[in-house]
Amino acid sequence: MATLEDFIQAFQYDWMQRTVLAAVLIGVICSLIGVFIILRGMVFIGEAIAHSAFAGAALALLLGISDPLLLVLFFGISTALGIGYINKDEKVEDDVIVGIFFASFMGLAIFFIGLLPSYTSNVQAILFGRILLITKRNVNLLILFTLITTVSIFLLKKEFFMISFDKELAIASGLPVTAMNYFFLVLIALAIDVSIFAIGAILVFAMLVIPAATAYQLTYDFNKMIVLSITFGVFSSLGGLFFSFIYDWPSGSVIVLLATFLFVVSYILSPKRKLVSTVFLLFKRNFKHVPEISPLPHFHGENQGIEEFKEHLREIQKGDEKN
Amino acid sequence: MVGICGPNGSGKTTLLKTILGLIKPTEGKVLVFGKPITKDTQMRIGYMPQLKGYSKEFPAKVKDVVSMGRYPIRGLFKRLTRKDWEIIERVMNDTQLSELADRPIGQLSGGQFQRVMLAQALAKQPEIILLDEPTSALDFRMTIKFMDLLKELNEKYGLTVIAVHHDLQLLKDYTDRIICIDKAVEWEGNPQDADLDEALLRIFFYKTTH
Structure with missing residues (x-):
């Protein structure tokens, strides 16, 4: 080594x-x-x-x-x-x-x-x-x-x-x-x-596919996609050269594995998949206080019922605001 | 404004594509502006294709797609000039897209996307614009808005609009001339003509060639 x-x-x-x-x-x-x-x-x-x-x-x-x-x-x-x-x-x-x-x-x-x-x-x-x-x-x-x-x-x-x-x-x-x-x-x-x-x-x-696919995950802007793709490509091939030199690993495979690693990270972070934000939302939802919903009132006549229902909604809303 | 109608498989799209030079006619010839199709005629015709499945993730913004209309005018190897961008902005203004200019095309509604494709065709500043079922993906309200927009462009810039429509009511309300085809021209006339309804009935229902 x-x-x-x-x-x-x-x-x-x-x-x-x-x-x-x-x-x-x-x-x-x-x-x-x-x-x-x-x-x-x-x-x-x-x-x-x-x-x-x-x-x-x-x-x-x-x-x-x-x-x-x-x-x-x-x-x-x-x-x-x-x-x-x-x-x-x-x-x-x-x-x-x-x-x-x-x-x-x-x-x-x-x-x-x-x-x-x-x-x-x-x-x-x-x-x-x-x-x-x-x-x-x-x-x-x-x-x-x-x-x-x-x-x-x-x-x-x-x-x-x-x-x-x-x-x-x-x-x-x-x-x-x-x-x-x-x-x-x-x-x-x-x-x-x-x-x-x-x-x-x-x-x-x-090498043709992965850096560009990585960049594709991260942007909706064509010019940015080109810049990102080249950045990822150069990073992977220099990294591959480095590891190949230090550990005597096969350069080609290290280059490709590095590029794949970048792809996985950007796939997870991609605004196009919303994986991170979805996980974050799930997490948030679990800890959010859920107001107890009182049972629906009985409805009598048609008009009266709608009024009562609206009143009921207003009460729930008030409860929400307090929380 | 010219409307083209006809049953499925009657050759409406083929007709448009032949005018555009996408398909070569097997016999006869196509004259546009009185001349055979060349690069020059292609420059003077705007085209809004039938809605198809574009990738939602394609890295293009509204203004990028609209600017594509200027590419052939500017020519190979050259960047768009300030004048091009002025035209692009004017077209986006006409099609009410100015506020959406930086939005990725994958995040548009069906109506907005169709307006982008229309703006793209207009950015060429064509003399004729060909539209293939431009309102097929739009709801009733958006359809009316879209057709009003076409009408306005037609009146404002004297643009010839040739569109394929499936909605016969639209044809009657929004066109000056109707051409019904089914492999060949079956009927041609004005929307006010008395024999239009009869012709439509004949072409769509009584002709049993399919």
């Missing part, structure tokens, strides 16, 4: 600075894209692209290519475009298409791994990610992709927002929805493909 001092001292080394930068960038790129994934309900598209990237990485291992990034990018982007193309007429349900992609790429990945002469630690690195071993080239690409993603999302923010709200309305308004859809899918693929080596193929999609 390393100590906190080791952690701080490590900052003087290039690899550590690189790793920290990577953690921050992964936090930013995934949770920014994630906001639109959550709002558009495209969660499993992220998962399918992640698995195709995994298949790409497995193929690279099988072919003995030392840097699998190119193949990963190729698989990821073609899956993204494929999903977009098959789904463009929305003749088949989203779920079905995505499910088929998802399963078949997992099958392909396992097939490639099965052909490997031995189960190497590289496989595990792709599956679970090792942020501490991230390469310089990977970090450079991460910087580039984060820039591309952030700039394009901010330039096209209002259009993506409108498509998320009501796609049909966006088309009727004359927005180039189809083109933007493809573009967005490619952005998802880029985010996944550069993050996969740090947090792993299995967990990368959690």
Whole structure:
């Protein structure tokens, strides 16, 4: 186990600075894209692209290519475009298409791994990610992709927002929805493909979904949702890096577990669920003095009855006020 | 103000969507302002879709949704200008939404939400506005208020209002022209025309094509 001092001292080394930068960038790129994934309900598209990237990485291992990034990018982007193309007429349900992609790429990945002469630690690195071993080239690409993603999302923010709200309305308004859809899918693929080596193929999609879902619990304001999502994303990935360094825990899983923890807290605190206020109210109600209700008086004639009843209500009211 | 009516499945929504360019006609062509549908015609038509299940938790406020009407006018990559926000505010004022501007859309009543969608369509400053059953989710009183509002906009800004309605009484009270369709135009005329009732009876009851 390393100590906190080791952690701080490590900052003087290039690899550590690189790793920290990577953690921050992964936090930013995934949770920014994630906001639109959550709002558009495209969660499993992220998962399918992640698995195709995994298949790409497995193929690279099988072919003995030392840097699998190119193949990963190729698989990821073609899956993204494929999903977009098959789904463009929305003749088949989203779920079905995505499910088929998802399963078949997992099958392909396992097939490639099965052909490997031995189960190497590289496989595990792709599956679970090792942020501490991230390469310089990977970090450079991460910087580039984060820039591309952030700039394009901010330039096209209002259009993506409108498509998320009501796609049909966006088309009727004359927005180039189809083109933007493809573009967005490619952005998802880029985010996944550069993050996969740090947090792993299995967990990368959690990073797309959880910080944004956490932010979604806490606000009704779109801009705040973006800011919160990025904050949670960066916090989780830096935290994951920290624990991974100190305790030698697998970085990917710690990142995802931290993000999940934040989600649970924000779900409980969410103004949209009113869990806290409901519990608080129950608590309050139990201790509130309940006035005794006197039995209803007998009613005689119609008019007389109503008068008597009103009088009765007034008395109860007075009693309430005294308490 | 134009009202469109017809039985379920008669193609009312399809007609609106074709005018909007959401559906391509299988045969024939659609002319809007005397021209085929382009991005330019889409800019000049406001659209208020049929009420559907929006997520109650979607992070958008009333003013955000209304401002969407300005997006296509402003164009890609550009932020809304002060002039856009002036228009948005005026539209919210016209639709009595000014006080609700910062309310999340999930916390609106049905009538308020329909006004937001109307304001969104108006923010485009269109020449024509298409509405698909705008009052289907409203109670009687809100319906009257909504239709009065449309009438006022029609008179104030000379806006052409084309709306699909199921309520035949509304058609008679609030439109200048009625088009009844059932796969094809079955009847067209003014609400005062003597043969309107007969035509409605024929289309809705005696025509046994369904």
